[in-house]
Amino acid sequence: MALLDELIVKKEVISYLSPPIRELFCCLKKDVYAQLEEIRLRCAQPVLLKIGDKDFSIDEQGQMNSSINRGYRVSEDDIYRTVAAISDNSLYAFEEDIKRGFITVPGGHRVGLAGQVVMKGHEICNIKDFSGLCFRIAREVRDCARPLLHHICDSKKCRVKNTLIVSAPRCGKTTILRDIARLLSNGDISRACNIVVVDERSEIAGSFRGIPQLDLGPRTDVLDSCPKALGMIIAVRALSPQVIITDEIGRKEDVEAIQECVNAGVAVVSSIHAGNLEELQKKPLLKELLSMGIFQCAIFLSRRKGPGTVEEIIRWD
């Protein structure tokens, strides 16, 4: 497994780094690749590897170090070459992605961009003079949602319940959503469903040029880079889904779109940022949704025993 992780990370992530940084990764142990979550490059700062909750750097001999100041310092040229590699030397072809602050590379890995933001009116029209990059390694954790499926699926009515996956950032919401999509689409436990994933930030499917890079099952359609509210309405009208899966709801229009989906008989499985039920109920828009009884199940996650630890499951059905 560690070998597979090493091969995938080297091929799909490390290959985009500038040659001097790429060479540093040659000496790393296989286990590091299996646990690696992020690689951060910041101009004039050490290369940082995020493993679990800790940061490590790599020194010029390629040795991993918990003292980050000993790490190889990233140069402007490293940033330029890495940006050139991830954009295939074609920043113009990634304008929309850059406006949203990231570029997705084949394999579904996201590269967050930091630099000078150019505004036009009240909207971001470009980011230029890049100063920092954050590679977030996308991982499929197959069957991580399998134990949750019997809470999500109503076996008597043969339908999926409207479900919220709730946690603070980096607790595995997206990975769980992705696996729910795959399992429901495969029909592994319940009856197979037509799924539409409305993937506003290309995180769930990790699409590259519109094609999902991660396995979402055979009955899943993906609306990539589509605003959630708009995507949910399009999906109901055009793709006849039984379940819509989307990430990080929170705006007024999202709530209205969810109401419309539920009224059309389509189940919604979504994630939302909140640490616990109290925090969830403090969100005014969610409070409204919860009081209307639209959601029948909420699954609370944490990182207590690693990403995806199920803390609590609340059922309102």
Next chain:
Amino acid sequence: MLLIKALGGICVISACGVWGLKASRSLERRREQLKDLRMAMNFLEKEITYMHTPLSLALARTAYYSEAPISFLFELSSRYLSEKKGLTGGEAWSKGISFMRKHADLKEKDIALLKTAAQQLGMSDASEQKKYFALLQEQLKILEERALQEADKGQKIWSYGGFVLGFTVVLLLL
């Protein structure tokens, strides 16, 4: 002895004449190549600014639709980028220029203009790329017009000049 002198004279005149004709043809070829270059850049601009085609593919397509030796520049740059060995667009472009200039009749100032593209190619948004290509097209047009004037003036001078020089050398030797 006279025969040898006559043959020698003919050789000198022919050599100088051919040299002059080649120089004259080179002026014409430079003008044609600048025109091909401008057309190719126009094609590349469309691929980049309207089609948003990735640079390596845009260069390959431009190579397909342009004439040799200008196509060498695009073909080679595209090949270097497709190898994905860590070269930037600018570096691949510079390598393409080095290869093409061995086969082309372009002057140093033409090459210098092309080299300025290395810093710009691909690494900005479509509107910035469009502005840069518009500027490049203008500069190429000016170079092409000057090349036309140089060809008009220079072609006759070089064509006849080679033979005249040959005659002069022969007369001096006699």
